Amino acid sequence: MALMPVDDALAAVLAGAHGLDTELVALEDAYRRVLARDLAALRTQPPQAMSAMDGYAVRAADVAATPATLQVIGEIAAGRPATIGIGPGEALRIFTGGVVPDGSDAVVIQEDTARDGDRVTVNEAVRPGRHIRPAGIDFKEGQVLLRQGHRLSDRDLALAAGMNHAALPVHRRPRLAMLATGDELVMPGTTPAPGQIVYSNGYALRALARAEGADVIDLGIAADTLEATQAAIRQARDLGVDLLVTTGGASAGDHDLVKGALEAEGTAIAFWKIAMRPGKPMMHGHLGPMRVIGLPGNPVSSYVCAVLFMVPLIRALCGMSQPRHVREPALLGADLSANDQREDYLRATLSHDDTGRQVATPVDSQDSSLLARLATAEALIVRPAFAPAASTGSPCVILKLPL
Numbered sequence: 001m002a003l004m005p006v007d008d009a010l011a012a013v014l015a016g017a018h019g020l021d022t023e024l025v026a027l028e029d030a031y032r033r034v035l036a037r038d039l040a041a042l043r044t045q046p047p048q049a050m051s052a053m054d055g056y057a058v059r060a061a062d063v064a065a066t067p068a069t070l071q072v073i074g075e076i077a078a079g080r081p082a083t084i085g086i087g088p089g090e091a092l093r094i095f096t097g098g099v100v101p102d103g104s105d106a107v108v109i110q111e112d113t114a115r116d117g118d119r120v121t122v123n124e125a126v127r128p129g130r131h132i133r134p135a136g137i138d139f140k141e142g143q144v145l146l147r148q149g150h151r152l153s154d155r156d157l158a159l160a161a162g163m164n165h166a167a168l169p170v171h172r173r174p175r176l177a178m179l180a181t182g183d184e185l186v187m188p189g190t191t192p193a194p195g196q197i198v199y200s201n202g203y204a205l206r207a208l209a210r211a212e213g214a215d216v217i218d219l220g221i222a223a224d225t226l227e228a229t230q231a232a233i234r235q236a237r238d239l240g241v242d243l244l245v246t247t248g249g250a251s252a253g254d255h256d257l258v259k260g261a262l263e264a265e266g267t268a269i270a271f272w273k274i275a276m277r278p279g280k281p282m283m284h285g286h287l288g289p290m291r292v293i294g295l296p297g298n299p300v301s302s303y304v305c306a307v308l309f310m311v312p313l314i315r316a317l318c319g320m321s322q323p324r325h326v327r328e329p330a331l332l333g334a335d336l337s338a339n340d341q342r343e344d345y346l347r348a349t350l351s352h353d354d355t356g357r358q359v360a361t362p363v364d365s366q367d368s369s370l371l372a373r374l375a376t377a378e379a380l381i382v383r384p385a386f387a388p389a390a391s392t393g394s395p396c397v398i399l400k401l402p403l
């Protein structure tokens with residue numbers, strides 16, 4: 001198969017991927033979940049005009065000339081509206097959040113008054129409306145404030161609460177199974193024998209998948225045999241997961257068995273090998289309703305491919321209306337040579353120049369096995385295929401990595 005352009009590969013991965021079933025979750029559990037329908041306010045906020053300050057509810061006309069002395073006829077606290085209104089020459093003591101009484105059109109802050117028994121002298125004039133939050137200034141009943149396909153931020157939860165929703169309709173989390181391959185892999189904390197490698201990829205990938213909203217099942221490490229790899233693939237299928245992510249065994253060597261094992265289990269491979277660096281041997285397919293992403297084994301390759309393909313796919317299955325990454329402009333912090341036919345994703349650190357513009361500087365080695373450089377990187381510089389040489393300070397496009 002020919003190398004597939006990155007854009008085409010992403011389109012293939014996202015084809016037909018939509019939000020999964022809808023479930024109702026308590027507001028407390030809805031952080032970063034994706035709304036399954038538009039959300040309208042169940043109430044008007046504030047429901048009545050309210051004072052923004054502690055002071056006195058007055059008629060602005062009564063205090064147009066100062067000092068003006070008014071009769072204090074009662075008190076209003078938040079949650080305890082007055083049963084009376086004010087007439088000419090009258091004021092009501094009011095506290096922040098108190099409902100502005102009938103007859104009043106302004107609030108004078110207490111710092112601008114002098115109280116003497118049941119009389120108050122106002123020393124500063126106020127214009128009508130001063131320190132009053134009109135009814136509905138935040139939002140009105142029926143107003144749609146949060147849209148289907150939107151991932152809920154912390155502020156959105158407060159807004160939804162203010163709208164009087166105790167539970168929210170969201171798409172269920174995609175279920176993702178992660179399978180590593182490689183006889184050479186041993187778990188962190190053990191003593192590797194000569195030639196063995198500590199298993200690392202899965203820790204980043206599972207954290208990334210969970211942060212994007214997936215429920216992740218770890219299928220561990222399959223031995224480098226077709227039987228073991230096929231058995232693990234069947235296990236994922238039988239678990240009914242939405243997405244199987246494999247790492248390693250994706251390229252052309254005698255021990256790279258993932259594609260063959262997937263095909264032997266009946267997976268329809270949509271593509272294998274992408275015109276990108278790192279990550280060329282990535283593959284994607286469907287085994288019945290289960291989607292499969294086969295990531296390369298090199299730690300950087302697996303991570304970059306996961307960011308570029310697994311993350312948008314999880315977002316789409318979570319129901320996000322805009323699952324793709326947002327790219328940003330930056331300036332190059334180093335000279336780059338001309339690129340070849342593979343779109344390049346260079347690990348880079350970020351800084352700012354003295355005018356505040358973002359500068360992306362590639363880390364000193366781009367080898368796809370280098371975990372330490374990957375951990376230092378804050379962004380990927382995206383270089384199109386056949387991009388000409390570019391010098392320090394010239395514009396580039398970046399994709400920020402998760403913090």
Ligand SMILES: Nc1nc2c(c(=O)[nH]1)N[C@H]1C(S)=C(S)[C@@H](COP(=O)(O)OP(=O)(O)OC[C@H]3O[C@@H](n4cnc5c(N)ncnc54)[C@H](O)[C@@H]3O)O[C@H]1N2
Pocket residue numbers: 180181182184185197198199200201202247248249250251252253256278279280281295296297298299301368
């Ligand atoms: N003749 C060719 N050789 C290779 C090609 C090619 O096109 N022709 N492609 C190269 C590229 S590009 C990549 S990327 C790698 C990816 O190969 P695999 O997906 O088959 O990965 P493995 O061989 O299984 O592993 C590569 C490397 O990464 C280590 N690894 C694997 N899994 C993990 C893990 N979970 N944690 C830590 N390290 C892991 C593994 O031990 C190997 O060192 O292929 C090139 N070869």
Ligand code: MOO
Pocket residue numbers: 276277278279280281296298300301368
């Ligand atoms: O894609 Mo490989 O990741 O170039 O090493």
